[in-house]
Amino acid sequence: MAKLGVITDGISRDLEHALQVATEFDLEYAELQYVWDKQVGDFDDDQMAKALALVDKYGVKVSSITRHNFVGLVVGEVEVGDAVHQEHMDALQRCIDMAKAFDTKIVRTMSFRKEMIIFGYNGAEDWNASRGSWDKLIELLTPAVKLAEANDIILSVETGNNAMITSAVLARKFIDDMGSDNLKLMWDPANTLYCGEVVYPDGFDALRGGYISHVHMKDCRVDIPAATVWQAEMGTADMAPYLEGLAAGFKEENFDGVISLESVYHPDGGSYEDGFRASVGKFKEIFG
Numbered sequence: 001m002a003k004l005g006v007i008t009d010g011i012s013r014d015l016e017h018a019l020q021v022a023t024e025f026d027l028e029y030a031e032l033q034y035v036w037d038k039q040v041g042d043f044d045d046d047q048m049a050k051a052l053a054l055v056d057k058y059g060v061k062v063s064s065i066t067r068h069n070f071v072g073l074v075v076g077e078v079e080v081g082d083a084v085h086q087e088h089m090d091a092l093q094r095c096i097d098m099a100k101a102f103d104t105k106i107v108r109t110m111s112f113r114k115e116m117i118i119f120g121y122n123g124a125e126d127w128n129a130s131r132g133s134w135d136k137l138i139e140l141l142t143p144a145v146k147l148a149e150a151n152d153i154i155l156s157v158e159t160g161n162n163a164m165i166t167s168a169v170l171a172r173k174f175i176d177d178m179g180s181d182n183l184k185l186m187w188d189p190a191n192t193l194y195c196g197e198v199v200y201p202d203g204f205d206a207l208r209g210g211y212i213s214h215v216h217m218k219d220c221r222v223d224i225p226a227a228t229v230w231q232a233e234m235g236t237a238d239m240a241p242y243l244e245g246l247a248a249g250f251k252e253e254n255f256d257g258v259i260s261l262e263s264v265y266h267p268d269g270g271s272y273e274d275g276f277r278a279s280v281g282k283f284k285e286i287f288g
Helices: 015-024 045-058 083-101 133-150 168-178 189-195 199-206 240-252 272-287
Strands: 003-007 029-032 061-065 106-109 154-158 183-187 212-217 219-223 228-232 258-261
Touching (some): 003 015, 015 045, 045 083, 083 133, 106 133, 106 212, 133 154, 133 168, 168 199, 189 199, 189 212, 199 240, 240 272
Parallel strands (some): 003 258, 029 061, 106 154, 154 183, 183 212
């Protein structure tokens, strides 16, 4: 049976309320991103103690420490060891320490800001591609991977809408180029819709063989020419044609990571908890 969970702030930033709701639906895994007034990795000692006690009280397991490390940074404007890079490395270390306290192996990273065309040939390398950006990304994230290796943690890079790693194809290339067993993918297939990737079978097939450590699952509708995304109830939008195939694929691959419901949908006039409640049944039906 699949391991199912939720990103808790998709219900509420009040951790106790989020855990109450999650356990109401028998979701065993809590993914921590924003809790109370802070992003994970920024808790003080009292907040850490409170969060640990609540996780124990509700009998859930923490699946991932999901901070926005290295988000939104332009690869050409950052250097290894400069103040900005060190700020994110320090935050990553705090997240690794937090992961150990919560007995999870997974810490999320993002992958800087998107360069629209990374590779080019037959003239495009001169006129269209952001020359050198891929090699610079590898240079900038190598210290993060080395830190994960030193701490026996899985650094899980997410497919982000506005990140260098936007697709399953790029994620596989990045992991292969890095060459570390401590680097895997936090796959958000709905995000990859925005770069035009066919989620299943194309995206999934690119990731067969153990590239995925963790999954974010949501539904949305995308209009790339209009630069617009609508979040949606699970099974009602552009992810709907792929959900059953993904569930079958995870079973075929014996995927043993956690699939988290990313509850970033709210109905008109409603709350994110309302969106969670609208989607959780279909989420469990398909992936449970």
